[in-house]
Amino acid sequence: MATVALTQSEQIGQAITEALQYFRLEPLIRNKRVAVKPNDTWASDQDKTAVTQPDTLRSVLRHIKLYEPSELIVTGGAGAAETDQVFETADLMAVVREEGATFVDHNRGPFQEIELFYAPEIDVAGPQKSIMVNPRILSYETLIVLSQLKVHESATVTLALKNIAMSFPAADYYGHPRASQANKHHFFEDLHSFIAAMHHRFPAQLAITVGHPAMVASGPVGGYTAETGIVIVSDDTLAADVVGARLLGFHVQGVRHLWEASRLGPGEADIEKMQFPAMSLQDAIKIYTRKVYGKEMTFQHP
Structure with a gap:
């Protein structure tokens, strides 16, 4: 069974630390080249809510360092702006420097072509047969995707799978x-x-998704937080991602890239085949809806 740890705290670092204790991180991190991919879509001095927050990134990096990776990388590839500008504006670059991590902007060259897999026999046939990437991402031994809990006007949700899929294609090749x-x-x-195919080719080893803040109504930028x-x-x-989508109010078949990813693999999409060692999904939904909507909901049919 897939294990999904759900936690909640007003101190996001505490919630992250509590959730991570349910996983064997030693074999994922010790003496490995570990890359953390935060959400870095876009930020301005007036609005930094769409990206990973500095205290979130700091908490994750400090926890990883406890297991002594051979190299700790923060890898970024903003989709709507220059990556380093987003990191500086959102105060993420200061965290990278303070924690002694290596910053990699995988939007930059050199470029390498990577083929993508689709499966027309199960009605998964995407339009993009290959992508150009910075080959540095192929050297990551452990990929940790650090995402925001958000809706998306085109992808329905933007969680771990979307975070990787729309960041790894090198923007310096495709254009900004x-x-x-x-x-x-x-x-x-x-x-x-496309998102499902990217997940099949670039599966992360650990997903950390935070509602600090969560974004609804619209997204990935400018929604209600x-x-x-x-x-x-x-x-x-x-x-x-399936659990994150459920918190946002969607079942798997309501988010087509999750449904297609469940057919391409890897990963589990059936909530009945997941275990929740920290907090139950129903309890998390109640907390989430109370915080976002001011009303406790269960998403259960009467």
Whole structure:
């Protein structure tokens, strides 16, 4: 069974530490080249709510360092701006420096072509047959994807799978922002199939998703935000996203890239085949909805 740890605290570092204790991190981290991929889509001096917050990144990096990786990397590839500018504006670069991590902007060259896999026999047939990436990402031995709990106007949700899929394609090759450069790629012709194929090719070893803040109504930028203190951690990235989507109010078949990823693999998409050692999913939904909507809900049919 897939293990998904759900925790909540007004101190996000405490919630992250509590959730991570349910996983064997030693074999994932010790003497490994570990890369952490935060959400770095876009930020301005007026609005930093769409990206990973500095205290979130700091807590994760400090926990990883306890297990002595051979190299600790923070890897970024903003989709709507220059990565280093987003990191500086959101105060993430200061955390990278303070914690002694290596910063890699995988939007930069050199570039290497990587083929993607689709499965037409199960009706998963995407538009993008290969992508150009910075080959540095191929050297990561452990990939930890650090995401925000958000809805997305095109992808329905933007969690761990979306975080990787729309960041790894090198923007210096495809153009900035990627969304306005559709003549150079086919990502958006079938965004959901593309995300599923990217997960199949680049599965992360650990997903950490935080509602600090959570974003609803619209996204990935400019939606309504609320501090929830919710943390989702799993060594099954698909399972983490399925649970995150459920908190946001969606079943698997309501988020097509999760449904397609469940058919391509890897990962578990059936909540009945997941275990929740910290907090139950129903309790997490109650806390989440109370924080976001001011009303405790269960998402259960009468």
